[in-house]
Amino acid sequence: MAALDPSLIRDLPPFAGMATEELADLLQRARALRQPRGATVFEQDGEAHSFFVLLDGHIRVVRTTPEGQQVTVRYISEGEIFGIAAALGRTTYPATAIAAADCVILAWPTAQWAELSTRHPALGANTYKTVGGRLQDAHTRVVEMSTEQVEQRVAHALLRLVNQTGRRTEDGIEIDFPITRQDIAEMTGATLHTVSRLLSAWESRGLVSSGRRRVVVVDPHRLMLIAESRERE
Amino acid sequence: MAALDPSLIRDLPPFAGMATEELADLLQRARALRQPRGATVFEQDGEAHSFFVLLDGHIRVVRTTPEGQQVTVRYISEGEIFGIAAALGRTTYPATAIAAADCVILAWPTAQWAELSTRHPALGANTYKTVGGRLQDAHTRVVEMSTEQVEQRVAHALLRLVNQTGRRTEDGIEIDFPITRQDIAEMTGATLHTVSRLLSAWESRGLVSSGRRRVVVVDPHRLMLIAESRERE
DNA sequence: CGAGAAATTGAAAAGATTCAACTCTCGTGG
DNA sequence: CCACGAGAGTTGAATCTTTTCAATTTCTCG
Numbered sequence: 001m002a003a004l005d006p007s008l009i010r011d012l013p014p015f016a017g018m019a020t021e022e023l024a025d026l027l028q029r030a031r032a033l034r035q036p037r038g039a040t041v042f043e044q045d046g047e048a049h050s051f052f053v054l055l056d057g058h059i060r061v062v063r064t065t066p067e068g069q070q071v072t073v074r075y076i077s078e079g080e081i082f083g084i085a086a087a088l089g090r091t092t093y094p095a096t097a098i099a100a101a102d103c104v105i106l107a108w109p110t111a112q113w114a115e116l117s118t119r120h121p122a123l124g125a126n127t128y129k130t131v132g133g134r135l136q137d138a139h140t141r142v143v144e145m146s147t148e149q150v151e152q153r154v155a156h157a158l159l160r161l162v163n164q165t166g167r168r169t170e171d172g173i174e175i176d177f178p179i180t181r182q183d184i185a186e187m188t189g190a191t192l193h194t195v196s197r198l199l200s201a202w203e204s205r206g207l208v209s210s211g212r213r214r215v216v217v218v219d220p221h222r223l224m225l226i227a228e229s230r231e232r233e
Numbered sequence: 234m235a236a237l238d239p240s241l242i243r244d245l246p247p248f249a250g251m252a253t254e255e256l257a258d259l260l261q262r263a264r265a266l267r268q269p270r271g272a273t274v275f276e277q278d279g280e281a282h283s284f285f286v287l288l289d290g291h292i293r294v295v296r297t298t299p300e301g302q303q304v305t306v307r308y309i310s311e312g313e314i315f316g317i318a319a320a321l322g323r324t325t326y327p328a329t330a331i332a333a334a335d336c337v338i339l340a341w342p343t344a345q346w347a348e349l350s351t352r353h354p355a356l357g358a359n360t361y362k363t364v365g366g367r368l369q370d371a372h373t374r375v376v377e378m379s380t381e382q383v384e385q386r387v388a389h390a391l392l393r394l395v396n397q398t399g400r401r402t403e404d405g406i407e408i409d410f411p412i413t414r415q416d417i418a419e420m421t422g423a424t425l426h427t428v429s430r431l432l433s434a435w436e437s438r439g440l441v442s443s444g445r446r447r448v449v450v451v452d453p454h455r456l457m458l459i460a461e462s463r464e465r466e
Numbered sequence: 467c468g469a470g471a472a473a474t475t476g477a478a479a480a481g482a483t484t485c486a487a488c489t490c491t492c493g494t495g496g
Numbered sequence: 497c498c499a500c501g502a503g504a505g506t507t508g509a510a511t512c513t514t515t516t517c518a519a520t521t522t523c524t525c526g
Contacts, residue, residue: 050319088365132321145378146422189379
């Protein structure tokens with residue numbers, strides 16, 4: 001296989017502030033892989049053999065409870081680093097990562113994390129900054145789950161997805177990968193029934209337009225009002 | 234003031250793997266402070282001027298929503314590092330820290346984080362490991378909030394407190410600082426009324442024994458059954 | 467001892483889930 | 497190429513957990 005070109009990753013957040021030679025050094029040790037939608041990138045409690053950067057596609061990170069219920073912990077978008085158990089002092093993955101759309105991924109052996117992150121301090125710094133941000137996000141979600149009703153949580157979740165992965169269309173902003181009512185339910189701690197009812201209601205009010213595995217936010221502003229307001233309107 | 238002795242902090246997790254001279258170097262730059270119960274150590278959105286290690290007492294970390302509702306993000310126990318916004322690439326504190334009991338705290342200026350963590354790599358490594366653990370904890374809480382009923386969440390919260398800060402007494406294991414129904418409600422995303430009803434019910438079944446600002450877990454095993462079971466008994 | 471904080475408890479109301487039945491959509495294999 | 501079947505979505509009705517509202521009581525600290 002031809003060597004990967006540094007321009008591939010130069011502009012991605014995990015590699016900010018790194019020289020071209022450093023990028024080349026990193027790429028030399030990376031393995032590129034392709035995962036079709038639905039494929040499992042790594043599995044909860046499995047040995048953390050690699051860490052990853054997502055070049056293209058979307059990844060859903062899911063935790064499964066002992067009772068078998070699934071909760072989506074976060075979505076990974078293009079350019080993000082993930083599966084960094086090693087950097088956090090763990091030897092197994094804390095969740096399962098599933099390709100939500102067809103993906104292109106770079107993978108490095110976990111064993112090289114220590115060496116790579118000391119040799120390229122910017123990589124370490126960028127990663128820890130990312131982890132800090134995710135801790136923030138997780139706390140924000142705990143706060144939302146504690147204080148908001150389902151309607152607001154679903155509105156927040158859609159707005160977040162739209163900001164992260166939105167693609168302009170003529171109708172509004174579309175979430176850029178196939179997403180079901182069930183998926184949204186697993187992000188918000190609701191049932192698919194409630195999510196379905198909410199989307200139906202919003203559709204009839206012209207806030208969203210949705211179908212099988214497809215959600216388009218037509219009026220982000222009014223959706224934001226729902227997300228923020230304590231009152232029922 | 235006399236110099237602080239390395240033996241004070243030698244055995245605390247943030248300083249694991251450090252030589253006595255390193256500890257002395259760290260202590261030289263630390264400032265010790267005492268905070269009475271109820272005092273604010275740092276405030277949400279305030280400039281992150283310092284980071285801290287708790288030597289004695291308990292700290293409650295709280296996020297306040299724009300609507301004024303409070304959610305307890307975590308409790309800090311003896312020996313933990315906290316207020317490490319700088320290490321995560323932030324310049325302000327993401328939450329408010331309040332002394333839940335009288336506290337003794339070491340504080341370092343945030344400006345020294347970069348220098349200290351490079352000069353003492355173990356400090357950096359230990360800290361990032363801690364952050365990783367907290368990210369895990371936060372995700373665990375999201376999962377709990379998504380899948381469990383209030384009864385189970387409160388049971389889990391009590392068990393967690395008892396493990397973290399429990400003190401053996403003749404009646405059972407007591408939570409080692411004053412804690413109100415309201416505090417428990419803010420940890421679990423419930424109302425103080427529901428928490429009060431649950432504690433009353435558990436008290437009459439002999440699982441806990443509680444009073445004003447006081448909770449003793451009498452029968453951890455049966456409480457664990459409640460925390461784990463999907464069914465109402 | 468008095469006052470404010472903390473806790474309790476009943477009754478009504480609300481939000482969301484559960485149960486159940488049905489429809490729609492899309493891809494595949496006969 | 498069309499029919500079929502599974503996955504995805506919808507929607508009504510009943511149920512249930514938890515909150516909300518409200519009125520009291522209990523504690524403890526100054």
